[in-house]
Amino acid sequence: MKRILLTGNNAAAWGARLAGVEYVPAFPITPQTEIIETLAYWIDSGEIDCRMTTLESEHSMITAAGAAAATGVRVFTATSSQGLLYGMEMLYTVAGWRAPFVMVNVSRGLSSPITLEPDHNDILAARDSGFLQIHCATCQEVLDGILLAYRLAEHEKVRLPVLVNMDGFYLSFTREPVEIPDAAAVRRFLSGYDAENIRFRAGAPLSEAVAVLGGTLYSYFRYEMHLAALNGLKAFGEIAADFAAIFGREYRDVEGYRTDDAELVFVMIGSFATKAKEAVDRLRDAGIPAGLVRPILLRPFPRERIRNMLAGKKGVAVIDQNLSLGMGGILHAEISSALYGVAGSQPIVAGFIGGLGGRDISAEEFYQMANETLQAVEEGHAPPPRLLFAREELAEVRRMQQIAGVTRNAGESHE
Amino acid sequence: MRGKAMNEKNQNRLQNRHSEHLLGTGTPMCAGCGGLAAIKEIYDVIGEKSVFINAAGCMTLLANYPFTPFRGSWLYTAMACAPAGAQGVRDALDILLAKGRLAAAEDLETVVLTGDGSANGIGLSATSGAMDRCLDFLYICYDNEGYGNTGQQASAATPLGARTATSRGPLGYPGRKKDLFAIWAAHRPTYVATVSPSHPLDLVRKLETAKNLKGPRLVLAFAPCPTGWGFDPKEMIEVGKLAVQTGIWPLKEYREGKVTHTIVPRPRLPVDEYLRRQGRFAHLFQPQRNEDVLQKIHSSVDAYWDAIES
Ligand code: SF4
Numbered sequence: 248m249k250r251i252l253l254t255g256n257n258a259a260a261w262g263a264r265l266a267g268v269e270y271v272p273a274f275p276i277t278p279q280t281e282i283i284e285t286l287a288y289w290i291d292s293g294e295i296d297c298r299m300t301t302l303e304s305e306h307s308m309i310t311a312a313g314a315a316a317a318t319g320v321r322v323f324t325a326t327s328s329q330g331l332l333y334g335m336e337m338l339y340t341v342a343g344w345r346a347p348f349v350m351v352n353v354s355r356g357l358s359s360p361i362t363l364e365p366d367h368n369d370i371l372a373a374r375d376s377g378f379l380q381i382h383c384a385t386c387q388e389v390l391d392g393i394l395l396a397y398r399l400a401e402h403e404k405v406r407l408p409v410l411v412n413m414d415g416f417y418l419s420f421t422r423e424p425v426e427i428p429d430a431a432a433v434r435r436f437l438s439g440y441d442a443e444n445i446r447f448r449a450g451a452p453l454s455e456a457v458a459v460l461g462g463t464l465y466s467y468f469r470y471e472m473h474l475a476a477l478n479g480l481k482a483f484g485e486i487a488a489d490f491a492a493i494f495g496r497e498y499r500d501v502e503g504y505r506t507d508d509a510e511l512v513f514v515m516i517g518s519f520a521t522k523a524k525e526a527v528d529r530l531r532d533a534g535i536p537a538g539l540v541r542p543i544l545l546r547p548f549p550r551e552r553i554r555n556m557l558a559g560k561k562g563v564a565v566i567d568q569n570l571s572l573g574m575g576g577i578l579h580a581e582i583s584s585a586l587y588g589v590a591g592s593q594p595i596v597a598g599f600i601g602g603l604g605g606r607d608i609s610a611e612e613f614y615q616m617a618n619e620t621l622q623a624v625e626e627g628h629a630p631p632p633r634l635l636f637a638r639e640e641l642a643e644v645r646r647m648q649q650i651a652g653v654t655r656n657a658g659e660s661h662e
Numbered sequence: 663m664r665g666k667a668m669n670e671k672n673q674n675r676l677q678n679r680h681s682e683h684l685l686g687t688g689t690p691m692c693a694g695c696g697g698l699a700a701i702k703e704i705y706d707v708i709g710e711k712s713v714f715i716n717a718a719g720c721m722t723l724l725a726n727y728p729f730t731p732f733r734g735s736w737l738y739t740a741m742a743c744a745p746a747g748a749q750g751v752r753d754a755l756d757i758l759l760a761k762g763r764l765a766a767a768e769d770l771e772t773v774v775l776t777g778d779g780s781a782n783g784i785g786l787s788a789t790s791g792a793m794d795r796c797l798d799f800l801y802i803c804y805d806n807e808g809y810g811n812t813g814q815q816a817s818a819a820t821p822l823g824a825r826t827a828t829s830r831g832p833l834g835y836p837g838r839k840k841d842l843f844a845i846w847a848a849h850r851p852t853y854v855a856t857v858s859p860s861h862p863l864d865l866v867r868k869l870e871t872a873k874n875l876k877g878p879r880l881v882l883a884f885a886p887c888p889t890g891w892g893f894d895p896k897e898m899i900e901v902g903k904l905a906v907q908t909g910i911w912p913l914k915e916y917r918e919g920k921v922t923h924t925i926v927p928r929p930r931l932p933v934d935e936y937l938r939r940q941g942r943f944a945h946l947f948q949p950q951r952n953e954d955v956l957q958k959i960h961s962s963v964d965a966y967w968d969a970i971e972s
Contacts, residue, residue, distance in 0.1 A: 300753055315750035449769060450767070458727065
């Protein structure tokens with residue numbers, strides 16, 4: 248075991264390396280590219296016994312990943328944002344092949360307008376695909392999350408691909424101290440890939456992914472996948488326990504930070520949750536009993552755990568780094584649904600949209616969200632979702648719009 | 663997939679019927695399907711040590727749960743990415759062979775099976791990529807010159823003048839059939855060939871050649887489609903023969919930079935004899951001859967063969 252400074256991308260490459268991946272279908276996209284470059288370097292220098300094939304699109308990349316996993320090798324791949332959406336048809340498709348592999352997504356805001364910095368609309372667009380989802384808040388979690396993800400994906404009661412998500416820039420390009428586990432210890436945690444009965448062999452013909460006609464078969468196979476995904480909740484618990492026993496780091500499907508005696512709880516996923524922790528500490532210094540609930544596993548959805556952690560709280564502030572246009576925050580809807588239909592008084596659930604396209608969320612804004620949520624608790628009803636956006640930002644936008652207008656008009660005058 | 667509904671009992675009964683071909687009978691394809699006839703002949707040569715990687719098209723319903731006419735393996739992907747599926751399977755097989763986890767006897771030929779819609783359009787980028795990467799695979803395309811599975815809308819492989827579900831006007835389809843053979847050959851792959859189910863000896867010889875080579879290989883099969891083209895199913899072989907004899911469908915192969923015509927029709931029959939057999943070209947003859955369109959079709963066939971024979 249050694250502890251060094253690694254970017255999230257390097258940590259992802261290390262996770263794949265330690266998992267003993269045999270095949271990496273690849274396609275470059277910012278801010279993910281460093282992952283496949285790192286793996287390519289290790290392959291070229293003979294440090295790992297692995298094959299990489301660069302496909303001509305993410306659609307093909309995900310197809311090749313699923314096909315190779317279905318043929319019996321351990322597969323890793325990575326993408327981001329537009330790439331994830333370009334491959335969306337195949338996310339749903341390969342999940343149905345029940346061929347487990349792990350894909351890292353480095354979150355980045357979606358076009359239009361095109362941008363580079365992160366939010367979670369990309370990964371949440373894959374929410375219903377059949378891929379399970381692990382959301383990381385630190386570079387260490389990225390490495391560990393990949394090891395956990397292989398165990399989860401290949402678990403005999405699950406057999407579904409897993410997406411491991413990290414935020415672009417905030418994790419992908421940020422160096423943090425990371426413990427790199429010993430390869431021997433990793434082998435105790437994660438043995439070689441067993442393709443079970445899904446593999447192509449001349450001596451054992453197999454038809455995969457054949458058409459079904461009529462809703463009966465379709466319903467059966469789709470619901471079977473849903474039940475397999477739900478099996479992931481129990482499986483994750485067992486796997487995390489094994490992980491803790493070997494590596495000493497504990498993971499739960501939902502992390503709670505100072506939640507036990509909290510009255511006000513933030514809920515969020517990803518790296519910005521580390522900012523929320525800091526805010527929780529400062530709020531407690533100021534006498535406000537705050538806490539944080541951070542789902543690490545988002546699919547399967549740890550409904551019971553979230554319910555239990557939020558039961559009896561006064562106010563919940565869900566911070567969504569995504570926007571379901573015409574609706575609001577996606578997590579807000581999921582958390583609200585988890586709390587609905589439970590006997591007893593439920594917390595007021597306020598929704599905030601923040602951090603779109605990499606916009607920072609300041610400490611000040613966390614305090615404000617706490618205040619607004621507590622005020623809503625007083626008033627007894629949840630406010631409509633709000634965008635975190637400062638007056639100065641609006642002024643800046645207006646200034647830019649003016650410049651854009653001038654530029655456009657200048658262009659017109661030449662015609 | 664019009665007229666393909668079939669109950670399980672019927673399918674089961676047909677499936678158990680004796681077949682002279684390796685590919686099982688009782689598939690839900692239309693009667694007289696030229697694509698299926700070609701695939702039957704092709705599968706006899708390729709054999710069961712194969713995995714057919716399929717893209718959306720008529721032949722997708724060959725494997726219709728819980729039945730399959732294939733004795734070997736099958737993987738359905740999606741419409742755009744069958745060659746990428748072949749890449750993943752081939753790479754994984756190679757990894758397993760190299761690591762000694764797969765005996766050589768257990769290895770499979772990776773075969774892509776798509777229609778012309780996928781091959782010429784939505785899947786062309788994936789195909790081109792597989793060729794850049796020198797993927798060892800065999801691509802079988804059955805060319806019924808339209809999106810047959812959805813009711814014969816015009817595809818990039820539809821010929822000039824043909825009536826399709828999306829070109830019903832008096833001029834028929836206004837575009838030009840894409841030259842998939844030339845597109846493949848421009849990538850300098852190992853092998854490219856055209857075949858027709860009406861010329862089984864030529865087909866079998868080309869398949870034998872393709873089977874014994876490595877690298878990217880295309881066999882582009884003419885697929886007379888009674889349903890989409892409007893002719894009596896029993897005339898399927900005849901339509902195939904006429905396509906070859908009139909020079910509409912040249913039988914040729916590409917190897918090591920050279921294109922060879924394996925059957926040169928001499929004398930070439932008049933193109934109209936081929937066109938007149940099919941409902942999709944009827945509007946070019948009735949109520950009166952559309953000389954303009956017919957002239958364009960004739961001259962493009964003449965120009966093709968003039969260049970070959972000069
Ligand atoms: S539509 Fe044409 S190609 Fe498709 S199954 Fe029917 S005859 Fe064959």
